[in-house]
Amino acid sequence: DTAVSQTPKYLVTQMGNDKSIKCEQNLGHDTMYWYKQDSKKFLKIMFSYNNKELIINETVPNRFSPKSPDKAHLNLHINSLELGDSAVYFCASSSLQGNTEAFFGQGTRLTVV
Amino acid sequence: GESVGLHLPTLSVQEGDNSIINCAYSNxxxxxxxxxxxxxxxxxxxxIDIRSNMDKRQGQRVTVLLNKTVKHLSLQIAATQPGDSAVYFCAEGGADxxxxxxxxxxxxxxxxxx
Known part of the structure; x- marks a missing residue:
């Protein structure tokens, strides 16, 4: 059973398009995250979200927006895609914020052409 | 801002050797x-993980050492195997x-x- 699953695994799209990446966790966790991993493998938090609070990294452009239909899902919507958005995006979840293990999905490699 | 960083970007070892990966943190x-x-x-x-009230924790073939005095974290892998080849990240967490x-x-x- 996959704990944190993301779809699609690969996404190739043109500049200016709007796209979404879906994430689901079956661990019963109450906090979910989106991370961006650049070409140098650096992992940077984009969003932290639970049923009470959305915490946004202020460096993330407002073209990126997380949407959570329920506690087990946190989707990432990206509007007006730019070349610099190309990266691997990871969804993760944990049971407590900041002081416990986070479980990661397999990643979505986004390529903007 | 405060950050977590690594000393060695690439570590090459022979199968069977012990590996040590280091990490410095500033928060x-x-x-x-x-x-x-x-x-x-x-x-x-x-x-593996470790909390700040500990200085050592062991798992299966792995040991994490925490030195709060110099803000240093290390991961030791015993009898390294080809399957251990990967990128290793340290991460920090806490209320701050x-x-x-x-x-x-x-x-x-x-x-x-x-």
Whole structure:
């Protein structure tokens, strides 16, 4: 059973398009995250979200927006895609914020052409 | 801002050797530290964690050492195997870590030769 699953695994799209990446966790966790991993493998938090609070990294452009239909899902919507958005995006979840293990999905490699 | 970083970007070892991957952190308020392994094409996978009230913790073939005096964290892998080849990340967490999430270091590539 996959704990944190993301779809699609690969996404190739043109500049200016709007796209979404879906994430689901079956661990019963109450906090979910989106991370961006650049070409140098650096992992940077984009969003932290639970049923009470959305915490946004202020460096993330407002073209990126997380949407959570329920506690087990946190989707990432990206509007007006730019070349610099190309990266691997990871969804993760944990049971407590900041002081416990986070479980990661397999990643979505986004390529903007 | 405060950050977590690694001394060695790439570490090459022979199969059977012991490996040591180092990490320096600067946020003295961090109280939780974790090591992740990321294989090619996969997401980071938990290896071992340690809380700030400890200085050593052992798992299966892995040991994490925490030196709060010099803000240093290390991961020791005993009898390294080719399957250990991956990028290893240290991460810190705690109430003072910005977004109440894990902050990752830059990663070290471990290459194990048979």
């Amino acid at each position: 003295s308020a961090s109280d939780y530290f974790i090591w992740y392994k990321q294989e090619s094409g996969k997401g980071p996978q938990f290896i 870590s910005g977004y109440s999430t894990l902050t990752f270091g830059k990663g070290t590539m471990l290459l194990v030769s048979p």
